[in-house]
Amino acid sequence: MAITYExxxxxxLGTAAASVTFSSISQNFTDLHLVTQMQTTGSLQxxxxxxxxxxxxxxxxxxxxxxxxxxxxxxxxxxxxIDIAYVATSGWCxxxxxxxxxxxxxxxxxxxxxxxxxxxSGYTTGLVGLWRSTAAITSIALIPFGVNFxxxxxxxxxxxxxx
Numbered sequence: 001m002a003i004t005y006e007x008x009x010x011x012x013l014g015t016a017a018a019s020v021t022f023s024s025i026s027q028n029f030t031d032l033h034l035v036t037q038m039q040t041t042g043s044l045q046x047x048x049x050x051x052x053x054x055x056x057x058x059x060x061x062x063x064x065x066x067x068x069x070x071x072x073x074x075x076x077x078x079x080x081x082i083d084i085a086y087v088a089t090s091g092w093c094x095x096x097x098x099x100x101x102x103x104x105x106x107x108x109x110x111x112x113x114x115x116x117x118x119x120x121s122g123y124t125t126g127l128v129g130l131w132r133s134t135a136a137i138t139s140i141a142l143i144p145f146g147v148n149f150x151x152x153x154x155x156x157x158x159x160x161x162x163x
Contacts, residue, residue, distance in 0.1 A: 003162055008154040016041050016148040021140040022157045025102075029159030034101040034113075034140070036085070037092055037154045042147030044088040048081030048146070050141045051109065055080045058132045061128050065125035069081060082129035085115040087144065093117040098160075102137040109137060 006029070009022055038047065050059075057078040064073045076083070087093040097113030111129040116122070131137075142155065146156070 003160060004147050005158045005160055008032075008157045008159050010154065012154045013015070013149055013151050015151050017142045017153075018148050019141055020137060020149060020153075020155050021141045022155075025137075025140065025157070026138055026159065027074070027103040028161075029103070030162045032102050032140075032158055033158040034095075034097045034099065034139070036095045036142070038085065038087045038095070039092050039150040039153055040087045040089055040144050040147045041088060041150050044086055044149050045083045045145045046056075046083040047087055047093075048143045048145065049111070049129075050081045050082045050143065051133070051137045052135055052139055053083070053141065054131070054133065059083070059129065060132075061127055061129040063125055064125040065123050073140060078084050081143065082111060082127075082131070084111075084113060084124075084127065085125075086117055088108040088117065089150065099137065105134055105136050107134060108132050139151045 059079045060077040061082045062075045085095045095115035100110045109131040114126045116124040
C-alpha cells in the first residue's frame with residue numbers, strides 16, 4: 001500500500017498573529033499531518049491545538065520529555081485544547097503531529113506528535129492526545145497563550161492518502 005502526503009495548505013506569517021487556523025479541511029484523506037516551525041513574540045508559552053472551534057473540556061494529552069540530562073512526563077484531562085508545543089522568542093520550535101481518522105464520524109480523534117524547542121532548554125517532547133468528539137475535523141486552530149506567533153513562523157497541513 002502506497003502512502004501519499006498531499007499539501008493542503010501552508011501559512012507563512014508576514015506579521016505576528018494571535019492564532020493560525022486551517023478551515024474547510026477536505027474530507028478526502030485518511031489522516032492529516034501538521035508540520036510547524038514556530039516562534040512567539042513573548043516569553044515561553046504553550047501552543048494549544050483545537051478542532052472545530054471546540055474550546056470545551058474535551059481534550060486530554062500525555063507527554064514525555066527530556067533535555068539530555070533530565071526527563072519527565074505529565075498528563076492532562078478535561079483540557080480546552082491539546083498543548084502541542086512550548087515556544088519562546090529565543091529559538092525556533094519544530095513540531096510534527098499526525099491526526100488519525102480525522103474524517104471518521106464514529107470514533108474519537110487521536111493525535112500523536114513530537115516537538116523540540118531551542119528556547120526551552122533544548123527539550124524534545126513526544127505526546128499523544130485525544131479529542132473526545134465523533135465529529136469529523138473540518139478546522140484546526142493553533143493558539144499561543146498570552147503572546148502572538150512571530151513573523152516568519154510557518155505552518156503546513158498535509159493530507160495523507162492510503163492507496
